[in-house]
Amino acid sequence: xxxxxxxxxxLVRERVAQFRGQVARRLSGELSEEEFKPLRLMNGVYLQxxxxxxxxxxxxxxxxxxxxxxxxxxxxxxxxxxxHFTTRQNIQFNWPQLRDIPDILGELSEVEMHAIQTxxxxxxxxTADPFAGAAADEIEDPxxxxxxxxxxxxxxxxxxxxxxKFKIAVTGAPHDRAAIKVHDIGLRMHRNAAGAPxxxxxVGGGQGRTPMIGxxxxxxxxxxxxxxxxxxxxxxxxxxxxRDNKYKxxxxxxxxxxxxxxxxxQVEREYENSAGQARKALPDAAEIQRIARYFAPxxxxxxxxxxxxxxxxxxxxxxxxxxxxxxxxLAAHKIPGHAIVTVSLKPAGGIPGDATAEQMRSVAxxxxxxxxxxVRVSHEQxxxxxxxxxxxxxxxxxxxxxxxxxxxxxxxxxxxxxCPGLDYCTLATARSIPVARQxxxxxxxxxxxxxxxxxxINISGCINACGHHHVGNIGILGLEKKGRxxxxxxxxxxxxxxxxxxxxxxxxxxxxxVGDAVDLVVxxxxxxxxxxxxxxxxxxxxxxxxxxEALYAA
Amino acid sequence: MSGWIVSANxxxxxxxxxxxxxxxxxxxGDAAVAADRDAAKKLLAASQPAVRDNRVxxxxxxxxxxxxxxxxxxxxxxxxxxxGPSVAQAKG
Numbered sequence: 024x025x026x027x028x029x030x031x032x033x034l035v036r037e038r039v040a041q042f043r044g045q046v047a048r049r050l051s052g053e054l055s056e057e058e059f060k061p062l063r064l065m066n067g068v069y070l071q072x073x074x075x076x077x078x079x080x081x082x083x084x085x086x087x088x089x090x091x092x093x094x095x096x097x098x099x100x101x102x103x104x105x106x107h108f109t110t111r112q113n114i115q116f117n118w119p120q121l122r123d124i125p126d127i128l129g130e131l132s133e134v135e136m137h138a139i140q141t142x143x144x145x146x147x148x149x150t151a152d153p154f155a156g157a158a159a160d161e162i163e164d165p166x167x168x169x170x171x172x173x174x175x176x177x178x179x180x181x182x183x184x185x186x187x188k189f190k191i192a193v194t195g196a197p198h199d200r201a202a203i204k205v206h207d208i209g210l211r212m213h214r215n216a217a218g219a220p221x222x223x224x225x226v227g228g229g230q231g232r233t234p235m236i237g238x239x240x241x242x243x244x245x246x247x248x249x250x251x252x253x254x255x256x257x258x259x260x261x262x263x264x265x266r267d268n269k270y271k272x273x274x275x276x277x278x279x280x281x282x283x284x285x286x287x288x289q290v291e292r293e294y295e296n297s298a299g300q301a302r303k304a305l306p307d308a309a310e311i312q313r314i315a316r317y318f319a320p321x322x323x324x325x326x327x328x329x330x331x332x333x334x335x336x337x338x339x340x341x342x343x344x345x346x347x348x349x350x351x352x353l354a355a356h357k358i359p360g361h362a363i364v365t366v367s368l369k370p371a372g373g374i375p376g377d378a379t380a381e382q383m384r385s386v387a388x389x390x391x392x393x394x395x396x397x398v399r400v401s402h403e404q405x406x407x408x409x410x411x412x413x414x415x416x417x418x419x420x421x422x423x424x425x426x427x428x429x430x431x432x433x434x435x436x437x438x439x440x441x442c443p444g445l446d447y448c449t450l451a452t453a454r455s456i457p458v459a460r461q462x463x464x465x466x467x468x469x470x471x472x473x474x475x476x477x478x479x480i481n482i483s484g485c486i487n488a489c490g491h492h493h494v495g496n497i498g499i500l501g502l503e504k505k506g507r508x509x510x511x512x513x514x515x516x517x518x519x520x521x522x523x524x525x526x527x528x529x530x531x532x533x534x535x536x537v538g539d540a541v542d543l544v545v546x547x548x549x550x551x552x553x554x555x556x557x558x559x560x561x562x563x564x565x566x567x568x569x570x571x572e573a574l575y576a577a
Numbered sequence: 578m579s580g581w582i583v584s585a586n587x588x589x590x591x592x593x594x595x596x597x598x599x600x601x602x603x604x605x606g607d608a609a610v611a612a613d614r615d616a617a618k619k620l621l622a623a624s625q626p627a628v629r630d631n632r633v634x635x636x637x638x639x640x641x642x643x644x645x646x647x648x649x650x651x652x653x654x655x656x657x658x659x660x661g662p663s664v665a666q667a668k669g
Binding site (some may be wrong): 049050051052056070071072073075096116119120121122158374445446447454456457460503506 | 588635654658
């Protein structure tokens with residue numbers, strides 16, 4: 024894992040001291056709320072319905088067990104004993120007191136964490152494939168590039184006051200687990216004709232009130248040109264992005280209005296004019312290699328364990344519950360005899376993404392025993408243990424089960440992605456968590472969900488779409504109409520390499536009708552699916568009509 | 578019968594507070610109630626010194642129904658602010 028150098032450490036320490044002074048001045052009245060608000064937002068502090076909320080960055084979703092223990096400590100000491108993992112691979116604490124936040128940030132800095140770039144109109148915390156470095160289908164670990172982007176973007180003077188927030192996602196694998204096509208910039212690693220790894224550059228994707236799939240503006244870009252090219256994109260955006268209307272200020276609107284070809288031409292021109300040959304070469308290969316060494320896998324090919332797979336198969340054969348969990352939770356590893364394990368934070372009837380301090384400590388302990396002390400956060404609001412020996416998966420599962428963390432639903436219908444909604448958020452128009460809880464209970468146990476097959480259900484409590492409802496196979500958007508909550512359903516969304524924005528299926532439903540509506544959609548799919556089809560396969564074959572007929576027949 | 582009360586967040590703690598006859602309280606039952614729009618405007622104006630004194634953030638009017646138990650917010654958002662999240666938090 025990346026370790027701070029002296030510059031990183033000093034920068035974070037100085038920021039904590041700076042914010043401590045700002046909070047003191049706010050509490051003493053030297054700063055008004057109007058003056059303080061942009062300062063607190065630059066440090067991840069929001070004022071929500073019931074309390075302040077602190078959003079802590081987990082750069083590219085990678086955490087050490089030591090960091091996770093610190094998050095557990097913060098949850099227990101400064102909050103209500105839990106934290107909420109978000110769709111941007113971050114964690115939010117819902118109840119900190121403003122006067123405590125400088126101390127919390129001080130504690131975070133002890134484990135090389137902070138809340139920088141988790142809010143405000145800056146380049147936000149970069150996100151990545153949660154299986155990075157370990158996935159069998161990966162070309163290269165994208166995290167060294169993510170770390171370069173982090174270093175480049177943090178406090179970049181030119182990009183600290185952008186027209187709006189700006190999100191970058193990176194994947195090093197052909198199967199997109201980072202939702203790159205619905206980010207302001209998405210980077211997809213692939214090889215060119217000569218076999219060299221580089222990035223496809225996708226710009227102008229996003230969700231919110233104007234959902235769009237990003238457009239490719241460069242088919243292949245050499246790795247060592249990445250920062251200069253990103254800088255060119257940011258400059259074009261910074262120059263032309265609208266600052267007069269926040270609803271039209273995201274880069275997706277600019278790309279849409281001038282067209283991807285024109286946007287690409289302007290970026291290429293800016294790149295040629297301002298980057299220059301010397302800049303293009305930055306960072307040099309030695310620097311990339313230096314950073315890449317931090318991400319060296321903790322296990323090598325020599326530790327390939329041929330016997331491990333046999334042991335795992337044997338355990339699965341004798342324990343049905345374990346087998347069901349394995350089917351959902353294990354992903355193919357690049358090193359034989361190992362597995363990537365997804366730890367679902369979606370127990371039936373639970374709050375998606377929430378973990379108690381005890382659960383965080385438990386995962387940290389299990390990561391130390393079974394995953395070389397490394398944990399990932401996924402944009403699906405789950406945790407991932409990336410370095411598990413196949414022979415030890417059964418023992419790991421028992422540990423997870425003891426902590427209430429063995430839900431066998433990763434990637435299935437019960438793995439519901441959900442924003443905090445009106446239960447916490449000032450922007451929300453309806454509640455999302457109660458809908459998620461009800462659906463997770465009615466969708467049934469692991470066997471039924473296995474029968475339903477891969478199905479993503481995403482719920483947002485407002486049009487800002489933090490629950491990524493636009494890209495859920497079934498998307499649910501909570502709105503308010505005449506003082507009552509109602510929910511609009513979309514179908515056919517997808518966040519992977521075949522990304523699609525879901526189609527609105529028809530008029531919305533009252534809160535008490537949503538469960539039945541989802542049952543009808545799932546039931547219709549089960550009736551009409553062909554052998555081997557998942558929900559999205561069936562939807563793409565038949566379109567909305569059969570679902571509309573089922574939903575609105577009466 | 579309906580009326581208006583003034584709510585805000587406590588500056589240091591962030592918690593939900595209500596303007597009372599003599600200050601601020603976390604208990605909605607203590608809230609001062611304005612019976613009509615003019616009285617509501619005056620109540621909101623009276624809450625402003627607490628902003629200047631760094632006691633609260635962002636006071637605003639909340640429409641309530643007057644029940645036997647005290648004022649009860651009409652909108653769901655305010656009901657949730659009053660009662661807390663409608664979902665049980667994760668237990669430690």
